[in-house]
Amino acid sequence: MSNKNTDFDPNAKEQELRSESEQWDTSKPEDAKPDDIPTIDLEAYFTTGADEDLAVAAEQLRIACEETGFFSIVGHQVSSEDLNDTFEQVRQFHALPIEQKSQILMDRPDWPVGGMGYLPLKNRKLPARETGNANEAFIIKCDDKLGMDDNQWPDAAWLPEFRAQVERYAQQMETLGKRMLPVYARALDMPDDFFDKAFINPLYRLRMTHYPAVKPDPENAFGIAPHVDTSYCTILAQDRPGLSVFSERRKVWVNAPVVKNSFIVNTGELLKQWTNDRFLSTRHFANNNTGSESRYSIPFFFNANPHHVMSCIPSCCSDENPAKYPPISYAQSQGVVQGE
Numbered sequence: 001m002s003n004k005n006t007d008f009d010p011n012a013k014e015q016e017l018r019s020e021s022e023q024w025d026t027s028k029p030e031d032a033k034p035d036d037i038p039t040i041d042l043e044a045y046f047t048t049g050a051d052e053d054l055a056v057a058a059e060q061l062r063i064a065c066e067e068t069g070f071f072s073i074v075g076h077q078v079s080s081e082d083l084n085d086t087f088e089q090v091r092q093f094h095a096l097p098i099e100q101k102s103q104i105l106m107d108r109p110d111w112p113v114g115g116m117g118y119l120p121l122k123n124r125k126l127p128a129r130e131t132g133n134a135n136e137a138f139i140i141k142c143d144d145k146l147g148m149d150d151n152q153w154p155d156a157a158w159l160p161e162f163r164a165q166v167e168r169y170a171q172q173m174e175t176l177g178k179r180m181l182p183v184y185a186r187a188l189d190m191p192d193d194f195f196d197k198a199f200i201n202p203l204y205r206l207r208m209t210h211y212p213a214v215k216p217d218p219e220n221a222f223g224i225a226p227h228v229d230t231s232y233c234t235i236l237a238q239d240r241p242g243l244s245v246f247s248e249r250r251k252v253w254v255n256a257p258v259v260k261n262s263f264i265v266n267t268g269e270l271l272k273q274w275t276n277d278r279f280l281s282t283r284h285f286a287n288n289n290t291g292s293e294s295r296y297s298i299p300f301f302f303n304a305n306p307h308h309v310m311s312c313i314p315s316c317c318s319d320e321n322p323a324k325y326p327p328i329s330y331a332q333s334q335g336v337v338q339g340e
């Protein structure tokens with residue numbers, strides 16, 4: 001086993017991904033076929049914890065992560081009531097007057113932590129792209145040092161239930177992410193607790209995005225511009241169609257269906273690197289919402305402890321297949337360059 005002795009340059013990586021993404025022809029997405037985004041049912045494993053149920057889920061996850069990079073999960077044990085209540089609060093947040101939302105603007109000079117708060121419509125951040133992002137979002141971020149109180153929140157007088165519901169949901173997503181770690185570990189032929197230490201104080205971001213119905217506009221050609229996620233994995237809830245994903249198997253863009261009470265999960269760049277490119281980090285975008293109704297989506301970006309150094313997972317490298325990436329932590333990664 002060896003690691004290349006080149007330093008990882010997060011700025012160069014961000015530039016590379018950005019210029020690559022500008023070459024992608026996203027003009028003709030088709031409807032997804034059933035195995036473009038396979039479904040994994042976690043109910044049996046989450047209920048019994050049995051070894052054979054873990055083995056079944058892990059094998060499905062391995063195939064999905066190696067071949068498609070995106071899959072959908074059911075049986076995740078997050079209640080549909082809680083999901084619906086969260087969407088309702090997010091709708092109410094985005095219905096606030098812009099003057100109120102602007103008081104908690106992301107990256108405003110008088111707030112000590114960047115990358116959290118309100119991101120206005122047609123922003124050029126996350127991802128940073130020329131033809132941008134016809135969406136507005138509210139983002140919270142937590143890690144070993146940042147707690148809920150360090151985030152920007154709307155005034156409780158405007159939305160009395162918002163903060164408690166968002167905190168409850170974020171907690172559920174963190175629990176779900178951690179419950180999935182043994183499935184990832186088994187899929188990679190590692191001991192079931194392999195990832196546990198790396199995720200004691202995981203860094204996560206919860207993004208509550210509103211894609212308003214907009215007129216076609218070449219300056220803002222996407223709901224969210226084509227990109228790959230920088231995360232370990234992302235767990236996305238959505239209320240209507242709009243997400244398009246590149247099928248690595250068929251080499252076409254496909255429109256992801258919305259399956260009730262499911263989440264869509266995808267691998268991000270950090271897990272791709274940690275697995276020495278064994279797991280795909282698949283390109284995707286949200287289309288410009290030219291329909292008549294708003295779309296809402298809530299991605300949860302799940303990462304290891306910010307300073308956990310991710311050296312190539314032993315089952316993913318060998319003398320014949322040396323590690324392609326130097327070991328890095330989230331804090332040294334391209335995610336940080338993007339201002340995440």
Ligand SMILES: O=C(O)CCC(=O)C(=O)O
Pocket residue numbers: 207209224229236238242243284285286297298299
């Ligand atoms: O809203 C969606 O469907 C996708 C959002 C997304 O890709 C992101 O926020 O990274």
Ligand SMILES: [Fe+2]
Pocket residue numbers: 227228229284
């Ligand atoms: Fe994404």
